[in-house]
Amino acid sequence: MEDAKLNAILERHGRDPANLLAILQDIQKEENYLPREELEKVSKELSVPITRIFGLATFFKAFSLKPRGKHICTVCMGTACHVRGAPRLVEQVEREFSVKAGETTPDRKLTLETVNCVGACALGPLVILDGEYHGNMNAAKLEKVITEVKKG
Incomplete structure (x- = not known):
């Protein structure tokens, strides 16, 4: 800075x-x-x-001492999201960006995080990208989100 x-x-x-x-x-x-x-x-x-x-x-968990990506992708792993496929969404992001949950890509384009529950169970599975909530997520919707991240 x-x-x-x-x-x-x-x-x-x-x-x-x-x-x-x-x-x-x-x-x-x-x-x-x-x-x-x-x-x-x-x-x-x-x-x-x-x-x-x-x-x-x-x-405070909101702070990070490790470099994070330009984009922060958070996948809710609460019970409702988990049973609706959240683990598969995590795997999809891991494959697309060659990164594991809790890690940042070497180019600092994306950080993948998981959280236990964000309290929006009716929207599950839920992915939060840069603070924007994407509810009822599935592989096809996530592919569109991933494409946008890769562009910018």
Whole structure:
């Protein structure tokens, strides 16, 4: 991340340590993960121990310390989605992108994740791509989503 972008984030939050969580959220939004270098800069700029920053970053599942893809594909594996074919959808994405659940493609185009339940059981099986919910997913619909990801 460019220093100017990080400075803008810090300024937006008043360089106040009380806003650390919001600062981390903004960095994650920009980079799709929390780069160690940026966390060290935040630690220095806010005079907050790096251990406190890592404590927050590892406590919340929404944060990632590992590089993630430009696109985040999340497949719900809750009971309703599972019995309606979610495991096959995971396998389809794994095949198409040569990646396993929990991994990111080497070109950082896509990260494949699974979650236990998103609470939208009536829509299952559910795939979330970059925050957009795709319900009643099947292999044909997923193929269209995959094609779009590969284009962009």
